[in-house]
Amino acid sequence: MNTIEEEALPTRRRRRRYTEDFKARVVAACQGTGVSVSAVALEHRLNANLLRRWLDQAEGRLPKR
Template sequence: MNTIFEEGAPSERRRRRRYSEEFKAGVVAACHGSGVSVAAVALEHRLNANLLRRWIDQAEGRLPNGLPGRPADLQPSAAPAFVPITLETRSTHSAEIRIEVRRGDQTVTVSWPISEAVQCAAWLREWLR
């Protein structure tokens, strides 16, 4: 069974189908019965089950009636809102470079001011040769 093309000439392109609000309301109402399968109702009306689920969500107010298939947070808004955020400038890191070398039971610790990081890197490079 070919489900890609509607009845008609095989060279015709599929066109998006439009449904009236009355038709949508009727199909959604058919889904509210006890023990009714949304997929069965969709098949009965030759609809995609996901489309019918979206109509149900829209009818129950869980989805806006805006652009089809787009959640509310993806809908274009009139103007983006600016929310100022206060950042803490306090640093939790110390203002020094600390190098700790362990060899056996001995430990050597070197503390270097962060403002002299370039000199610390040169010293460490020479020391590790």
């Protein structure tokens, strides 16, 4: 008798892909004075570090991938 129930394997998370238009709109939302990058990231359900990378890329400090 098998007492361990077979559990379904969890599905693998897929990496999200964002369009250039979406990135541009979110970056533009961060351009105002006194705007919190963290708040904009939370509003769009993004990681703040990812948004910071997009900002650096938009300002030419990092090469685009």
